[in-house]
Amino acid sequence: MDVARTERTIRNGVHTKASTRAVRDRRAALAAVDLMEVAARLLAQKSDGTDLTSTQWLALRFFADASARNTIGEFAEFFRVSPSSASQTISRLRQRDLVAYERPPEDRRRCEVVVTDAGRKLLKSDPAASVAELLLTLDRDQFDGLVAGLTALIVTDSEMFD
Numbered sequence: 001m002d003v004a005r006t007e008r009t010i011r012n013g014v015h016t017k018a019s020t021r022a023v024r025d026r027r028a029a030l031a032a033v034d035l036m037e038v039a040a041r042l043l044a045q046k047s048d049g050t051d052l053t054s055t056q057w058l059a060l061r062f063f064a065d066a067s068a069r070n071t072i073g074e075f076a077e078f079f080r081v082s083p084s085s086a087s088q089t090i091s092r093l094r095q096r097d098l099v100a101y102e103r104p105p106e107d108r109r110r111c112e113v114v115v116t117d118a119g120r121k122l123l124k125s126d127p128a129a130s131v132a133e134l135l136l137t138l139d140r141d142q143f144d145g146l147v148a149g150l151t152a153l154i155v156t157d158s159e160m161f162d
Contacts, residue, residue, distance in 0.1 A: 043131050050122065055081070057126065059089050060115065063099060064123055069112040098122060 044054060052060070062075055070078075076086035090113055093099045098119035102112050115123070135143060 039131075043127055050125065050127075052122075053089075055085075055089050056093055057128065059086075059093060060098060060119055060123060061126065061128065063113045064115040064120065069102070069104070069114065071110060071112055075113070093119070 058079065059075060063070060072086050072090050073083055076083045090099060097116055099113050100116050102114050104110055104112060138146065
């Protein structure tokens with residue numbers, strides 16, 4: 001439905017069930033975006049003095065938690081960022097000695113990113129941990145609904161814009 005048309009219809013005093021629903025749904029969607037921004041700020045406020053960006057924290061967690069060693073390209077693909085942006089992020093972590101590059105002997109062309117001891121030590125103060133603790137206070141249905149909703153949002157974005 002055309003939102004501009006719906007808003008004109010409401011301003012003109014012609015309230016149909018469809019136009020009222022569209023505005024309510026748009027307001028609810030904008031309110032959900034506001035909630036996501038508040039949640040993101042909550043995570044950022046928990047950074048406890050480190051100067052890592054949220055993307056750098058994300059990368060550090062990704063490479064520390066990976067069940068297999070990963071490359072910069074795999075990080076970029078998984079988090080849907082450009083390879084150059086991913087490379088810059090990893091380069092900054094490497095400058096701080098939080099990650100290092102390793103080439104496996106079986107494929108010297110492959111460059112894997114591994115978390116260093118300094119990176120693992122810093123992860124002990126990961127700001128996401130306190131937010132994860134908050135998520136654990138949700139009941140199972142709330143948690144599952146949150147995960148399902150966020151997953152659906154990402155999948156929808158992928159389908160619409162890829």
